[in-house]
Amino acid sequence: MMMNAVVLTQYGPPEMLRPQTIPRPTPKANHILVKVAATSVNYGDLVARNFRGVTPQEFNMPFLFWGLAKLAFGLRRPKVTILGSEFAGTVEAVGQAVTSFKPGDAVFGYLGQAMGAYAEYVCLPEDGCVMLKPDHLSFAEAAVIPYGAIIAMPLLGRANIQPGQKVLVNGASGAIGAAAVQIAKQLGAEVTGVGSGPRLPFIQALGADKVMDYTQTDFTQTGERYDLIFDVLGRSSFAQTQNILNPGGQHLYVSFKGKQLWQMMQSRRGSRRAVCALAPGSRADFLAAAPLIAAGKLRGIVAKQYPLAEAAAAHRHIESKQHQGQIALIVETHP
Ligand SMILES: NC(=O)c1ccc[n+]([C@@H]2O[C@H](COP(=O)([O-])OP(=O)(O)OC[C@H]3O[C@@H](n4cnc5c(N)ncnc54)[C@H](OP(=O)(O)O)[C@@H]3O)[C@@H](O)[C@H]2O)c1
CATH class of the missing domain: 3.40.50.720 (NAD(P)-binding Rossmann-like Domain)
Structure with missing residues (x-):
């Protein structure tokens, strides 16, 4: 089965982000398959898109971290070809060992440096950074929080x-x-x-x-x-x-x-x-934020939305400092 995605074809300017049709992932036994409704553009996406051009001086963390990020993102060509670390959507299917989610659950979460949310579907372990989305949040609002x-x-x-x-x-x-x-x-x-x-x-x-x-x-x-x-x-x-x-x-x-x-x-x-101080980016920290998010005390305020296929325009919008808050990408469904 195929899905829509935005693929980073090579390091460079926003135009390197191109809509493509690619194979849809299949959940392993302990994974959930999420149909993504919204994702975001954040600092990590901008850096990962052009990491080849990021010098150690421009990188805001110690040289060792720059080296590790270089290895993770790829030296000359991007290894992470689908950006997007945050997502909100609906569980489409679950692996046979999954007990905490079921198809139809509205969820939101964080994929970390592995990314992959600029796509119609993502797979992640049920014990990853994912939880049920409170009803009061739209998918776009939920996608800019994690x-x-x-x-x-x-x-x-x-x-x-x-x-x-x-x-x-x-x-x-x-x-x-x-x-x-x-x-x-x-x-x-x-x-x-x-x-x-x-x-x-x-x-x-x-x-x-x-x-x-x-x-x-x-x-x-x-x-x-x-x-x-x-x-x-x-x-x-x-x-x-x-x-x-x-x-x-x-x-x-x-x-x-x-x-x-x-x-x-x-x-x-x-x-x-x-x-x-370093934050581990853990599930525990995401769950610790759950009561604040559920109570509406930790909100996502979306300043502008773009269709996923216009991810390049969204990146350009932020890089030219035109944005007035957080940016969500809305994911269309593959016909
Ligand atoms: N410690 C950790 O564990 C950890 C984890 C993840 C990320 N990080 C680091 O966090 C940083 C990214 O944070 P983020 O995702 O929140 O970035 P972001 O969304 O790009 O926000 C950057 C903020 O810095 C402001 N800013 C820009 N230039 C400034 C200046 N000269 N003086 C004061 N403020 C300025 C921006 O303001 P305007 O846009 O209004 O100009 C904006 O509010 C990276 O350096 C990354 O390495 C650390």
Whole structure:
């Protein structure tokens, strides 16, 4: 049986994403086959599409991670030819050993670096990052939640936020930052979201108490103090932020390199610390976000939808910084 997909034919610009008809996957005994209704365009998709052109300097993580990603994505030609790490859809079929899902269940989830959701169908183990989709979420809304939630949940968990504390999310308009704003609010924090102009209304809609445009304002110079600076791209430096952290405060680098690891080493016994942390991207972290998602406290806000076949246009839209929030791709059915 065949299905529609968007295939990355070679590394390069968005035009390398081409609609094709390819064989449909078959579920193994412990797998579910999901008919994808929506997927997303996130940071990982943009990087994986053109990884050959990403230098270690441009990569926001240590050199070793760049090397590992290079091996995983392919040196000269893409090994991951179907992008899309997030999906929402309906269980079409289950393997004979599957007990937790049945055909017809609406689900959403995360495929990690293996990707594959720019397609009409995906297969994944029933104990992968997948769960039932709450009825109040559309498929598009559900498809933009998992990645940010899976990364932000454990990182904010280790920051031990207390009600009333002040949290600044630097990079609040991206997937991880959007989840971090909402989770920090639910933990009782007063949240400042930092992004650039066109996406400030999106950060406000997420529930941030204050927003700041990093192209206009340097948050380290406003006189405000914070208990946690959650720095998605590692664009600010602990050298400056330690002066605006309250005692016991942390500058948590979600993206980091050797310099930030050194800052972590040096500040480990101080009352203000730099912390570089990795999220494992686990099922447990996804399930930990389930109560917030079910209660509508951790939402996906879709700024624009494209048909899957127009994935290239969606990538271009984000790369030209025209987007005003998260982008979903809606998957058409193969006739
Ligand atoms: N630690 C971990 O375990 C882990 C796991 C996964 C990913 N990561 C890292 O997370 C990063 C991707 O995060 P994401 O998916 O949320 O990315 P994203 O969706 O592309 O969002 C990036 C955010 O950073 C903001 N930004 C861009 N330039 C900035 C600047 N100069 N100063 C302040 N903010 C700026 C963007 O704002 P505007 O768009 O409004 O300009 C946006 O809010 C990557 O570096 C990746 O390596 C870490």
